[in-house]
Amino acid sequence: MARPREFDIEDALEKAMNVFWERGYEEASMPDLLDGMGLSRGSLYKAFTDKKTLFLKSLENYDQHIVCDAAASLSAPPTSTGPNGWDRIIGLFENVADAWDAGDRRGCLLCSAAVGPASYDAEIADAVSQGLMKLRHAFAAALGEHGEKYADMLVMQYIGLRVLCRSHVAPNVVHNGVKSLYVLRDL
Amino acid sequence: MARPREFDIEDALEKAMNVFWERGYEEASMPDLLDGMGLSRGSLYKAFTDKKTLFLKSLENYDQHIVCDAAASLSAPPTSTGPNGWDRIIGLFENVADAWDAGDRRGCLLCSAAVGPASYDAEIADAVSQGLMKLRHAFAAALGEHGEKYADMLVMQYIGLRVLCRSHVAPNVVHNGVKSLYVLRDL
DNA sequence: AGGGTAAGGAACCAAATAGTTCCAAACACG
C-alpha cells in the first residue's frame, strides 16, 4: 500500500543514542544526529517527531540495553562459582574503569542528562530518575539483607565515577576511585 | 586619563558565575549572561574577551570562593570543641542537603562543567580537575593518616550527590545519600 | 577648561540552530 521504510528504526535509534551519549543532549546538533544515524531530515522527523522525543527514545533504549544489563549482572540469583555481593559490584565499577582504559570518555548517558536537560525538563528528569533508581535497586539486591544500607552510597559513587570518566582527569583518579571500593568490600 | 568603568568587575564576575552555575555553560546564552550581569555586550566583551574566558574566570571565582571555603572547613587544624574528621566531612555533605531542602537545584559548577564543556575543552578540563583535586586533598587532610584510603571515594560521593541535586530526583534520594555516609563514620 | 581615552550600548553580522515544506522516486496493492 505504500513505500516501505528503507532503514531499520531500532538500528537508527541505537545510533542516535550513541551520538547523544558521546556529545550530550544540547551539544548534539541535528546535523550530528543525521550524520550519525545515516538518514536525512525528512526521514528523521517523520519517524521520531523532534529532537526531544528522539532523546527520550534514546534514554529508553539506553535503559533497556545498558542499564538493564548492568542491573542484571548485579541482581542475578547468587551462584556458588561466580562472584557475588560486593565482588559483583566491584566488577561493575571495574568494567567502567576498563572502558576508560580503552579510551571510552563518554561517561554515562543518564548522569550527563542529569546535569544537563533533566535540570529544566520534567519528562527527561523522570526518565533519568527512573534509570538511576533501577540501578539503586540492583545494588541493594546484590548485597541482600544489608543492601539498603549501602545502595544510596553506591549510586553516588557510580555517578561520581562516571562523571570523572567524562572529564579529562588524571589517569589514576579513575583507578583510585574504583580501588577505594575495596575498603567497603573488606569491612 | 579615561572614563572609569561603571560596574565592579568582581561583582559582575560573581553574577556571571551564578548564571553559569544555574544554567550550565552551553545553556547560558549571552543574553542570559548580559541580563544576569546587568551590563551590555560592549562592556562585557571589553572586560572579559569572550564567553569561554568569562567561564574560565567564573570557574576561578568558584574555586576561590566556594571550593576554598569547603576545603577550609575540612582541612582546618583540629579543635577540641568543634567537629573533626568524619564529622566535618558529613557536615559538608549535610550542608549540600540543606541547600537542596532550601530549593537550591544548581548542583556544583565543577561537576556540571565536568560532564559538559570539560569533555571537549582542555583548558576547562584542567580547571575542573584542579578544583576537584583540591577537594580531594581536603578530604584526605580532614581524615589525617587514614585520609588517602577514603579520599577518592569521598570525591566520587560528593560528585554523585551534587549531580543528584541538580536533576529532579525524589526528595528522599538526596537525604538517603547523605545518611549513607554515617556507615563510614561509624566503622 | 579642554583634549585624549575609554566606557556604554544600539545596530549589525554571519553562521548555526531546530523545524517545515514540497516534490519526485519507489514500492504495495488491486
Added chain:
DNA sequence: CGTGTTTGGAACTATTTGGTTCCTTACCCT
C-alpha cells in the same frame, strides 16, 4: 500494469547563536 500512498531528501524559514562595529557619552589629567 497503472494508481495511490508514503518515503527520502533537497530547499527553505524563522530564530537564535556568539561576536563585532561604531558612535555617543562621560570622565581623568594636564
